[in-house]
Amino acid sequence: MNFKDKLSKDKLPKHIAIIMDGNGRWAKGLGKLRIFGHQSGVGAVREAMEGAVDVGVKYLTLYAFSSENWNRPKLEVKALMELLVNTLAKETKTFMANGIRLNTIGDLSALPKHCQKTLQDAIAETQHNSNCVLTLALSYGSRAELVDATKAIVRKIQEGLLQLEDLNEQTISEHLYTANIPDPDLLIRTGGEQRISNYLLYQMAYTELYFLDKMWPEFNREDLFQAIYQYQQRERRFGKTSEQL
Ligand code: IPE
Ligand code: IPE
Ligand code: MG
Numbered sequence: 001m002n003f004k005d006k007l008s009k010d011k012l013p014k015h016i017a018i019i020m021d022g023n024g025r026w027a028k029g030l031g032k033l034r035i036f037g038h039q040s041g042v043g044a045v046r047e048a049m050e051g052a053v054d055v056g057v058k059y060l061t062l063y064a065f066s067s068e069n070w071n072r073p074k075l076e077v078k079a080l081m082e083l084l085v086n087t088l089a090k091e092t093k094t095f096m097a098n099g100i101r102l103n104t105i106g107d108l109s110a111l112p113k114h115c116q117k118t119l120q121d122a123i124a125e126t127q128h129n130s131n132c133v134l135t136l137a138l139s140y141g142s143r144a145e146l147v148d149a150t151k152a153i154v155r156k157i158q159e160g161l162l163q164l165e166d167l168n169e170q171t172i173s174e175h176l177y178t179a180n181i182p183d184p185d186l187l188i189r190t191g192g193e194q195r196i197s198n199y200l201l202y203q204m205a206y207t208e209l210y211f212l213d214k215m216w217p218e219f220n221r222e223d224l225f226q227a228i229y230q231y232q233q234r235e236r237r238f239g240k241t242s243e244q245l
Contacts (some may be wrong), residue, residue, distance in 0.1 A: 003225035007055060011232045013185035015059035016224075017200055017236025018048060022215030029215075033231065035079040040088050040217035046094060049139065049194070052132055052220030053098045059133045059181055063199050067141030083137070085118045092122050099131030105177035106140030135181065142201040149175035178203055180224065186231045188224070190216045208234055 020041060029036030045062065052060045065080060084108060088102075090111075102123050108116055119138075152175045156162040162171070173179065183203045192213045196204070210227045212219075235242060 001226075003222065003229040006229055007225065008232055009056070012056055013228060013231055015061065015182050015184045016057055016058070016186045016188065016228075017061040017063070017184035019063045019187070019189040019197060020044065020216040020219075021189055021193060021197075023217060026215035026217050029127070030033075033117060034076060035083075037215075037217055038080055038083055042083070042091075046091070047220045048136060048224055049094065049100060049132075050098060051224040053100065054221065055225065057132060057228075059135070059184075060113050061105075061135040061137060061178075061181070061184065061200070063137045063140065063197075064136050065106075065109075065140070067139055067144055068196060068198065070110070070139070070245065079105050081105065083116055085176055085205040087240075088118050088122045092125055095122070095126045095129065095134070099129045100126060101132070102126045103133050103135040103181075104138055105135055105145070106138040108138060110139045110197065120172040131192045133181065134137075135178075137199065140177075140204065141198045143198060144178050146202060148177075172202065176202060183207065186210060188212070188227050190214050190219050206236070207240055208236065 020140045023037030023041045024034035025037070027040070028036050047061065048062070051214045066083070069076065069080075074115075094100070102119075104119055104123070111119075119136075149172060153162065153167065153171060157164055157167075170239065173183075178200070183205070184200060187200075187204060187207045188210050189195075190212055192211070192215075200207075208231050210230060212223065212227070214223060235245070237245065
């Protein structure tokens with residue numbers, strides 16, 4: 001089935017968030033090392049990016065490394081960091097060709113220095129692109145993000161820059177790492193698990209969730225189009241009744 005042609009242009013999700021899961025299991029299934037799965041996942045990242053730009057999705061946020069992923073074996077963590085650096089160096093061309101602006105969320109200070117540098121360079125190089133904002137969630141945890149936001153807000157109150165009475169939902173949104181990004185309309189998780197794994201908890205209050213069994217290295221743009229198509233079949237009521245919409 002060709003899902004791209006079936007998409008309604010006026011109901012596109014503005015922001016798609018993805019949990020790229022299943023690399024390790026996919027590789028193990030082939031009798032290979034987990035890191036082979038991560039390396040193979042890069043092709044799926046390209047598919048998702050190009051597919052998003054192709055249909056006009058303005059924000060794509062990819063969960064690349066969670067704050068909990070630091071607890072994995074040292075060797076796997078090291079390999080993932082190296083993969084990040086090498087991929088960014090290679091894919092900057094893809095970013096430029098597709099008008100993609102790179103952005104990050106998470107505790108970047110925990111990353112090795114050379115990773116931080118590569119990220120900063122890629123962000124600077126792509127800063128004027130305007131087709132799509134690609135946000136990499138790196139060393140990202142949603143609870144840590146909420147703690148940081150809370151600290152920043154309390155500090156402002158203590159310094160008299162914000163009145164307690166003026167604190168509202170918008171204030172919290174504006175102090176998250178995702179301050180300049182609209183909430184995700186659609187979350188896609190590959191790899192068969194149906195959980196959120198500490199990803200964008202506040203931002204996903206009304207996000208449509210889409211889970212697929214496919215492992216991340218096998219994900220392609222047709223899967224992305226199918227997910228968008230399924231999303232377009234849903235009725236987002238935001239608490240109202242069907243008749244009110
Ligand atoms: C997702 O794949 C990538 C990262 C978390 C970095 P996994 O590495 O979690 O793969 P599985 O879930 O173990 O198969
Ligand atoms: C979530 O996958 C994080 C990323 C995809 C980067 P995990 O594989 O770490 O999630 P859990 O541990 O199965 O929930
Ligand atoms: Mg996993």
